[in-house]
Amino acid sequence: MNMRRYGRVFREFFRACLVEEMEYRSEFFGNFIASFFGVGIALLTVHIFFYQTDRLGGWTYGEVLVLLGVFNTLRGFIDFALRPNMPRLLEHVRRGTLDYILTKPVDSMFYVSFRHLVFWRLIDVALGLGVIGYGLYVERYVPSAADVLMFFVVMTASLLLIYSLWMMLMTTSFWVVRIDDLSFIFDSFFDTARFPGSMYRGAVRFVITYVLPAVLITNTPALALLGKWSMAAVLAALAVAMLFLWASRRFWRFALRFYTGAGG
Amino acid sequence: MIRKYIALLRMKYIEMLAYRLATFVWMTGAITQPLITMFVWMNIHPEESDSFVFYFMAVIFVERMTSAWDVWELDREIREGTFSNLLLRPLHPIHWAIAENIVYKWLFAVILAPVWLVGAVFWPPLRPHMTAGQAVLFLAAVVLGAALRFLLSYSCGLLAFWVTKVAAVYGVIDVISLFLSGRIAPLEMLPPALREWSEWLPFRYMISFPIEIATGAVDGGELARGFAVAAGWMAVFVAGVQWLWKAGMRKNQAVGG
Amino acid sequence: MVIRVSHLHKSFRVHRREAGWLEAARSLWRRDYRVIEAVKDVSFTIEKGEIVGFLGPNGAGKTTTMKMLAGLLHPTSGEITVGGFVPFEQKPEFKKMMSLVMGQKSQLIWDIPPMETFLVNKAIYDIDDRAFRQTLEELTELLDLAPLLDKPTRSLSLGQRMRCELAAALLHRPQVLFLDEPTIGLDVHTQENVRRFIVDYNREHETTILLTSHYMGDVAALCDRVMIINYGRLIYDGELSVLTEKLAPYKRLEVRFSRVPDMDWGEYGEVAEIEEGTVVLRVAREKAAGTAARLLERFDVRDINIEDPPLEEVITRAFQEERV
Numbered sequence: 001m002n003m004r005r006y007g008r009v010f011r012e013f014f015r016a017c018l019v020e021e022m023e024y025r026s027e028f029f030g031n032f033i034a035s036f037f038g039v040g041i042a043l044l045t046v047h048i049f050f051y052q053t054d055r056l057g058g059w060t061y062g063e064v065l066v067l068l069g070v071f072n073t074l075r076g077f078i079d080f081a082l083r084p085n086m087p088r089l090l091e092h093v094r095r096g097t098l099d100y101i102l103t104k105p106v107d108s109m110f111y112v113s114f115r116h117l118v119f120w121r122l123i124d125v126a127l128g129l130g131v132i133g134y135g136l137y138v139e140r141y142v143p144s145a146a147d148v149l150m151f152f153v154v155m156t157a158s159l160l161l162i163y164s165l166w167m168m169l170m171t172t173s174f175w176v177v178r179i180d181d182l183s184f185i186f187d188s189f190f191d192t193a194r195f196p197g198s199m200y201r202g203a204v205r206f207v208i209t210y211v212l213p214a215v216l217i218t219n220t221p222a223l224a225l226l227g228k229w230s231m232a233a234v235l236a237a238l239a240v241a242m243l244f245l246w247a248s249r250r251f252w253r254f255a256l257r258f259y260t261g262a263g264g
Numbered sequence: 265m266i267r268k269y270i271a272l273l274r275m276k277y278i279e280m281l282a283y284r285l286a287t288f289v290w291m292t293g294a295i296t297q298p299l300i301t302m303f304v305w306m307n308i309h310p311e312e313s314d315s316f317v318f319y320f321m322a323v324i325f326v327e328r329m330t331s332a333w334d335v336w337e338l339d340r341e342i343r344e345g346t347f348s349n350l351l352l353r354p355l356h357p358i359h360w361a362i363a364e365n366i367v368y369k370w371l372f373a374v375i376l377a378p379v380w381l382v383g384a385v386f387w388p389p390l391r392p393h394m395t396a397g398q399a400v401l402f403l404a405a406v407v408l409g410a411a412l413r414f415l416l417s418y419s420c421g422l423l424a425f426w427v428t429k430v431a432a433v434y435g436v437i438d439v440i441s442l443f444l445s446g447r448i449a450p451l452e453m454l455p456p457a458l459r460e461w462s463e464w465l466p467f468r469y470m471i472s473f474p475i476e477i478a479t480g481a482v483d484g485g486e487l488a489r490g491f492a493v494a495a496g497w498m499a500v501f502v503a504g505v506q507w508l509w510k511a512g513m514r515k516n517q518a519v520g521g
Numbered sequence: 522m523v524i525r526v527s528h529l530h531k532s533f534r535v536h537r538r539e540a541g542w543l544e545a546a547r548s549l550w551r552r553d554y555r556v557i558e559a560v561k562d563v564s565f566t567i568e569k570g571e572i573v574g575f576l577g578p579n580g581a582g583k584t585t586t587m588k589m590l591a592g593l594l595h596p597t598s599g600e601i602t603v604g605g606f607v608p609f610e611q612k613p614e615f616k617k618m619m620s621l622v623m624g625q626k627s628q629l630i631w632d633i634p635p636m637e638t639f640l641v642n643k644a645i646y647d648i649d650d651r652a653f654r655q656t657l658e659e660l661t662e663l664l665d666l667a668p669l670l671d672k673p674t675r676s677l678s679l680g681q682r683m684r685c686e687l688a689a690a691l692l693h694r695p696q697v698l699f700l701d702e703p704t705i706g707l708d709v710h711t712q713e714n715v716r717r718f719i720v721d722y723n724r725e726h727e728t729t730i731l732l733t734s735h736y737m738g739d740v741a742a743l744c745d746r747v748m749i750i751n752y753g754r755l756i757y758d759g760e761l762s763v764l765t766e767k768l769a770p771y772k773r774l775e776v777r778f779s780r781v782p783d784m785d786w787g788e789y790g791e792v793a794e795i796e797e798g799t800v801v802l803r804v805a806r807e808k809a810a811g812t813a814a815r816l817l818e819r820f821d822v823r824d825i826n827i828e829d830p831p832l833e834e835v836i837t838r839a840f841q842e843e844r845v
Binding site: 030034037041044045048049051052053056057184185187188189191192194195199200201204 | 300
Binding site: 267268270271272274275278279282283345346348349351352353354355513514516517518519 | 592609616621673
């Protein structure tokens with residue numbers, strides 16, 4: 001894959017969506033307030049839990065805040081680049097307009113997952129980073145350069161993981177065409193990543209740690225930034241991310257074969 | 265009127281069957297948040313795990329039974345102008361919404377109650393310890409909660425005659441209710457100030473109050489006071505819907521839909 | 522007299538929205554309004570059993586007037602009575618004697634069969650079993666509904682849906698029927714079916730019908746009387762044929778030649794179109810026959826046609842006038 005060319009295509013998507021969004025700029029204020037409100041509510045929730053305790057699954061208040069910040073940042077990225085594309089793919093499959101995309105000289109998986117971007121969601125990314133900063137302040141911990149480096153490495157792995165999981169869910173729309181929006185399935189699962197994985201018990205804990213690694217996605221970056229990383233964990237995160245990316249790619253190819261086979 | 269309701273219920277039932285997959289997905293989609301919250305509380309107070317299991321399972325059940333989606337429906341109908349279709353016919357549009365609520369909640373009850381029953385057989389924490397009187401009061405409180413939530417949602421929906429983003433307005437109310445209705449935490453776990461607020465605001469009576477009756481957390485004078493407060497809010501909401509309806513009609517006839 | 526409208530006015534206050542960040546922020550606390558007069562001093566009466574065509578360009582006030590007649594809008598001033606009722610009071614008795622069909626909005630419930638909507642209407646309009654069965658039978662036959670009744674509405678074609686829409690609106694035997702663009706988007710064949718149905722139904726039941734349409738074919742086929750509204754004012758109310766004579770006092774002469782002579786047609790009439798082998802002339806009504814004879818005599822004419830100007834042309838002219 002020619003990375004420079006895909007960078008250019010992505011920049012074009014970015015520009016087209018920016019122009020589109022400037023049309024609706026009056027919504028900016030409302031969205032801004034909504035994002036602040038959302039973060040405020042999340043903080044209040046954590047505060048209520050810590051009104052009754054000083055540890056949650058072994059994590060302190062400040063550590064949980066860092067985790068919440070990571071969660072919010074990642075969700076901001078999902079809402080920015082991935083979520084807007086979900087209903088569109090369903091629409092393409094339903095109406096058969098996916099054919100147009102398949103004839104374009106761009107990788108189809110790349111196209112369907114990044115064509116539409118919603119910029120104001122980047123506010124959530126900024127707010128998430130803010131919450132991370134606040135959490136570190138509460139924890140009185142200054143990350144070392146190595147911590148920050150590891151944080152960025154595992155954040156990248158997390159984004160790849162999220163992308164792969166999202167893509168796999170989106171790909172099911174070739175078969176499940178009756179539901180308008182499958183993204184809530186992802187949300188249900190991703191919501192579990194808001195809290196320390198050590199908090200869960202039994203089968204739930206097993207599933208979200210090993211099968212659908214929600215815990216890995218948010219907990220590892222938070223731990224890295226708090227200086228509690230190990231090289232083994234970082235490498236494991238990268239390996240898992242690569243594995244899922246490969247799987248989602250295979251699944252997409254398989255679905256396309258099914259689609260062209262059934263459609264043609 | 266009964267004949268009209270029979271016809272509406274029948275139609276809404278058939279319509280629901282057409283959406284059965286979406287309905288099912290929608291019913292199950294509301295489960296994660298209470299479950300996660302349950303895990304949090306079990307982690308904070310492990311010794312009370314069983315009562316948290318009962319409480320949050322009850323939250324899932326009661327929340328479904330009292331949930332209200334009318335604000336989105338009304339918002340869409342008013343915005344797209346299809347509301348006129350209902351206005352043209354000689355029956356108040358609210359009856360359509362009431363019929364729809366009855367059908368869906370009946371379905372939820374028919375699915376969720378047996379699930380609970382089976383669960384209770386295999387999982388002792390789910391077994392309720394209620395007297396017959398408690399059970400009757402519990403059901404009465406659920407119906408009252410459903411009515412309160414419906415009226416709140418419907419009156420918010422009527423705001424669509426004036427503002428374009430009623431769903432956002434309702435979203436804010438819903439988030440406030442997240443704390444004050446007992447979905448984030450059993451109300452007794454809240455800081456005292458919030459807890460006191462919760463007793464006088466309507467949200468507690470939409471979810472927490474029936475569960476408190478079932479677990480025996482409220483009885484006697486407190487129970488009577490709870491019903492009185494809920495009835496008071498009921499009167500306020502009924503008056504509110506009526507007033508909003510009249511004003512909304514004036515507004516709609518002035519600017520068109 | 523079923524419908525009486527006198528000195529009807531309707532004005533709207535619309536919020537003026539301006540572009541730009543600053544303006545958007547400013548409009549949060551200060552709004553500028555502009556008054557639009559949608560309907561100005563409109564008066565007319567319609568007798569029982571009439572079919573009246575209501576014409577006008579987009580935004581002329583047709584739909585606004587119709588919504589006021591159906592009780593959905595409150596007049597700013599003026600009076601309306603329909604069947605003895607004041608529409609905006611929205612009395613159930615009034616709703617039971619009228620129906621409004623909007624071509625672009627459906628009262629059928631989208632995901633379930635039309636029959637279910639009919640049954641709901643039966644209950645809502647208090648139609649008793651016998652009357653319901655009878656009416657449904659009649660409508661089923663007239664509109665050929667039998668194969669449609671138990672299919673989900675969403676799976677019907679536009680034309681099939683409109684037929685069901687009409688049936689749903691007529692089940693309670695309204696005395697007054699408002700049709701807002703009933704044939705919009707339909708193919709020619711279905712348009713014709715719908716028109717024929719409307720005419721037959723009107724004759725059979727003496728239903729008073731007021732109809733708006735973009736298709737002149739609808740108007741020509743259905744209405745003897747038309748009302749034209751433009752910029753909110755009623756500029757014409759009378760017979761369609763009179764309007765044609767008044768606004769288009771000419772005939773169209775379509776002349777086909779083997780080879781079109783290169784000449785000035787001024788002495789015969791005004792040239793409307795000229796193309797390969799054909800010349801279309803506008804000629805005053807009374808001179809049409811004579812001109813045709815002269816043309817036949819002097820040129821090698823293969824074919825000649827005399828016809829009324831198309832209704833579109835007449836109406837377009839009417840829209841340009843202040844008062845007809």
